[in-house]
Amino acid sequence: MQSCGTPQAAPISRRTAGSWSSPQRPEPGLLRVMTSVDHLPALLLGRRAEVLARNALLTEVLGQDLRPGSSFPRYLFTDRSARERITNWQDFAAAAVGGLRLELGRNPGDRLLTALVDELRAADPQVAGWWDERGVADRTSLVKQIAHPVAGDLRFHIEAVSVPQAPHQRLVIYTVEPGSPTAQVLPMLASWAVQDPATSR
Numbered sequence: 001m002q003s004c005g006t007p008q009a010a011p012i013s014r015r016t017a018g019s020w021s022s023p024q025r026p027e028p029g030l031l032r033v034m035t036s037v038d039h040l041p042a043l044l045l046g047r048r049a050e051v052l053a054r055n056a057l058l059t060e061v062l063g064q065d066l067r068p069g070s071s072f073p074r075y076l077f078t079d080r081s082a083r084e085r086i087t088n089w090q091d092f093a094a095a096a097v098g099g100l101r102l103e104l105g106r107n108p109g110d111r112l113l114t115a116l117v118d119e120l121r122a123a124d125p126q127v128a129g130w131w132d133e134r135g136v137a138d139r140t141s142l143v144k145q146i147a148h149p150v151a152g153d154l155r156f157h158i159e160a161v162s163v164p165q166a167p168h169q170r171l172v173i174y175t176v177e178p179g180s181p182t183a184q185v186l187p188m189l190a191s192w193a194v195q196d197p198a199t200s201r
Helices: 028-036 056-062 072-078 080-085 089-106 111-123 125-132 181-192
Strands: 042-045 051-054 141-148 152-163 166-175
Touching: 028 042, 028 152, 028 166, 042 056, 056 141, 056 181, 072 080, 072 089, 072 111, 080 141, 089 111, 089 125, 089 141, 111 125, 152 181
Parallel strands: none
Antiparallel strands: 042 051, 042 166, 141 152, 152 166
16 A cells, blocks of 8 residues: 655656557456455546446445446535535545646646546646646545435545556545444445446456
């Protein structure tokens, strides 16, 4: 697991746009780990935070089916349900903007990522403001608070795991404190979830 921190953005990789155009495929090891923690909400993100896989419990918790190939940042910033479901949306969203800035610093030739950032900045003045603050974040541990319409308030610690053989993929796991109200209600949510281990196309 990577350590938390706020490193400065630096173009450490100058790939061309063409080198990022091939379809992304989930790293098999990360996919196996995701399957083994199916009792927790989890998703696998690739370049530009594109969803490569997610489990059914994540869909139940977020109230949104993030299909493989969809953009997590686009959901976070343009889908009204994200702001309604994530009660600490501002903190989480600001960190996400920092993550995008870090990725663009590492891959300045990625035209698709540049287009995504431009789209999000145009769609939401808050995104533009956070971007212009020039903050950079590579935080692998965050707190996400969810207002579930039936289960009530849920609290997760978001942990991101990556492996050397797939540095541009992150397995994001919604962990819980043992014995917490969230931990107690998760089995009920899991029983409601439709088991659909959707992965990348």
